[in-house]
Amino acid sequence: MTPDGPLIVGGGMAGALLALLLRHHGCPSVTLVESHPLPTEAPPETPSFDARSTALSAGSLRVLEQLGLLAPLLERAASINEVHVSRQGRLGLTRMLAGEHRLPRLGAVVENRWLGYLLVNALYRDDAIEVRAPDGVQAARRVSDGYVMTLNDGSERHTPLLIAADGANSRTRDWLGITARQQDIGHDALIANVAVAEPHQGRAFERFLDDGPMALLPLPDQRMALVWTGPRDQVDAWMALDDEQALDALHQRMGAAPPALTAIGERHRYPLVLTEACAQAVPFGAVVGNAAHTLHPVAGQGFNLSVRDLAALAEAVGAAAHPGELARLSQWQQARRADQAWVTRASRQLPEWFRVRQPLFAHSRQLGLLALDLLPGPRRDFARRAMGLQ
Numbered sequence: 001m002t003p004d005g006p007l008i009v010g011g012g013m014a015g016a017l018l019a020l021l022l023r024h025h026g027c028p029s030v031t032l033v034e035s036h037p038l039p040t041e042a043p044p045e046t047p048s049f050d051a052r053s054t055a056l057s058a059g060s061l062r063v064l065e066q067l068g069l070l071a072p073l074l075e076r077a078a079s080i081n082e083v084h085v086s087r088q089g090r091l092g093l094t095r096m097l098a099g100e101h102r103l104p105r106l107g108a109v110v111e112n113r114w115l116g117y118l119l120v121n122a123l124y125r126d127d128a129i130e131v132r133a134p135d136g137v138q139a140a141r142r143v144s145d146g147y148v149m150t151l152n153d154g155s156e157r158h159t160p161l162l163i164a165a166d167g168a169n170s171r172t173r174d175w176l177g178i179t180a181r182q183q184d185i186g187h188d189a190l191i192a193n194v195a196v197a198e199p200h201q202g203r204a205f206e207r208f209l210d211d212g213p214m215a216l217l218p219l220p221d222q223r224m225a226l227v228w229t230g231p232r233d234q235v236d237a238w239m240a241l242d243d244e245q246a247l248d249a250l251h252q253r254m255g256a257a258p259p260a261l262t263a264i265g266e267r268h269r270y271p272l273v274l275t276e277a278c279a280q281a282v283p284f285g286a287v288v289g290n291a292a293h294t295l296h297p298v299a300g301q302g303f304n305l306s307v308r309d310l311a312a313l314a315e316a317v318g319a320a321a322h323p324g325e326l327a328r329l330s331q332w333q334q335a336r337r338a339d340q341a342w343v344t345r346a347s348r349q350l351p352e353w354f355r356v357r358q359p360l361f362a363h364s365r366q367l368g369l370l371a372l373d374l375l376p377g378p379r380r381d382f383a384r385r386a387m388g389l390q
Contacts, residue, residue: 005029005160006027006324007031007033007157007161007163009163009165010034010164010167010170011120012034013303014288015165015288016123020129021063021311025318027317027323028128032131033136033149034135035134039116039117039120042117043114047076047111048111049193049223050193050266051113052191054303055080055107055304056307057304058105059304060308061105063307063310067122069118069119073110077109077110078108079107079202080108080202081097082201083106083203084206086205086206086255087207109217135153137149137172143158145160145284146158146284160322161284162176162284166291167289168275168291170291172291173277176282176287178279178285179277180291187230187271187272188229188235189227190227190228190229191226192264192267192268193224194226194264195223196222196259196262198259203258205258212228212230212231238267239269246264246267275291276293277293280309280333281326281332282326288306288310289306290302290306293306293344301346316328316331316335
């Protein structure tokens with residue numbers, strides 16, 4: 001059986017984006033298998049107050065621009081023009097401004113269903129991408145030049161590169177013989193949308209609290225997305241509050257900087273289980289997205305890190321005659337190691353660093369925030385790394 005093109009298992013945002021990027025970089029054909037139906041109808045013009053959203057960095061927006069998706073994405077996204085970073089009970093404040101970096105925006109926040117709609121419809125417009133959804137893989141068999149995948153209907157696909165993009169509990173990762181470390185840190189993420197009394201003007205706020213970081217991110221239509229992470233017992237208490245009590249608690253924790261909050265939508269919680277694959281490349285196989293790593297949501301780096309992984313993988317293998325050869329995949333894995341290590345370390349250490357209460361340490365931390373605000377060089381370097389621009 002002659003191998004077809006790469007086969008991606010998992011049609012979420014990571015899998016769909018990778019399929020498009022592989023084609024963009026010259027891959028003749030791609031197969032994408034997803035167990036759930038992929039919606040192709042546009043969501044309503046009026047955004048849902050309770051919809052989940054994703055914060056995309058400037059680097060991720062550049063990737064979407066390469067695919068011709070940036071303009072339609074921005075039609076229903078809120079630009080991040082300014083980021084305020086502060087510590088509860090301390091004077092230090094850092095501001096990051098788009099103008100400092102000569103960028104039209106530091107990033108943008110978009111509802112997942114709109115981003116998903118754009119990606120899925122781009123998939124179906126490309127005749128060289130075979131979308132199998134809803135469908136699944138029953139078995140995977142390693143052969144001398146790749147993998148033979150048996151789908152739910154009994155048909156087979158012979159692929160020179162099997163890509164696991166099916167989430168933190170990836171079955172495909174297991175087929176590739178790759179294990180993963182998982183750590184339940186005992187915290188949950190609480191997510192909700194809030195209405196604000198005045199336009200947010202594209203400002204985002206990151207507030208480090210004793211019990212965990214809290215972020216307010218701009219959304220269209222005078223709304224903001226709340227993301228707070230903390231110990232499960234405290235999340236239990238937050239979930240039990242009525243809306244008025246929850247808004248009062250938010251005002252107390254966020255301080256006076258954000259616009260006044262006037263309403264809060266449905267609250268959702270998600271356990272924070274950090275995942276790290278022990279490898280991301282094996283002969284004829286690669287692991288991406290949440291199957292490769294899931295991070296603490298501080299600074300919203302998880303999906304943006306994956307976008308950089310996907311763009312580099314597509315560039316490395318897209319036009320290759322033998323995309324699954326280990327030397328090529330290992331080179332990609334090695335090239336991504338430093339960025340992944342920096343983001344993983346920062347996402348784990350920042351919340352702990354800001355939680356330390358010793359007076360001397362707290363004072364130095366405060367001076368560090370002030371220094372970042374006063375010294376444009378360090379602030380610019382930190383921001384450009386967070387935006388995926390270096």
